[in-house]
Amino acid sequence: METLEARKQFNIIRESIKHKIWGRDKYICQYCGKKVITYDDIFDIATQKNWSYDTYYKVLNSTVKDRATIDHIIPLSKGGSNELKNLITACHSCNSKKGNRIWKK
Ligand SMILES: [Zn+2]
Numbered sequence: 001m002e003t004l005e006a007r008k009q010f011n012i013i014r015e016s017i018k019h020k021i022w023g024r025d026k027y028i029c030q031y032c033g034k035k036v037i038t039y040d041d042i043f044d045i046a047t048q049k050n051w052s053y054d055t056y057y058k059v060l061n062s063t064v065k066d067r068a069t070i071d072h073i074i075p076l077s078k079g080g081s082n083e084l085k086n087l088i089t090a091c092h093s094c095n096s097k098k099g100n101r102i103w104k105k
Contacts, residue, residue, distance in 0.1 A: 017070075017084070017087075018068075018070050019038075020084065021070055021084060021087050021088065021089055022036065022038065022068050022070075022089050024084075024089075025088060025089035027068065027089065028089060029089060029090050029091035029094055030071075030088040030089050030090060031071075031090055031091070031094035032091065032093075032094050034066060034091050035066070036066055036067065036068035036069075036089060036090075036091045037063050037066045037067055037068060038067075038068045039060075039067075042056070042059055042060060042063065043056075045059075046059070064092055065091065065092055065093040066091050066092065066093075067091065067092040068089060068091070068092075069089075069090050069091065069092050069095045070087050070088070070089065070090070071087070071088050071089075071090035071094075071095050072086055072087060073086050073087070073088055074086055
């Protein structure tokens with residue numbers, strides 16, 4: 001059962017924790033091996049290259065699939081925790097695929 005509580009708990013994983021996990025996994029999706037992109041990466045490039053807001057949002061939208069997310073190895077809804085050892089780096093596309101699979105069960 002995907003619960004509101006689980007979702008709420010996921011949302012409280014702090015940014016600093018996320019960066020710690022992404023750093024530990026070298027910004028590589030642990031499912032497909034692709035390099036993930038964070039909002040910070042895009043923001044840095046945007047400021048370096050003086051992008052307009054339009055360009056910035058266009059790039060944000062076009063890189064959604066590669067966006068860095070955090071996945072629970074054992075989902076919270078199945079008793080997993082928010083401990084670092086239960087959290088791994090996943091790209092947005094793998095994370096949503098995995099989510100769907102659990103959802104169908
Ligand atoms: Zn992936």
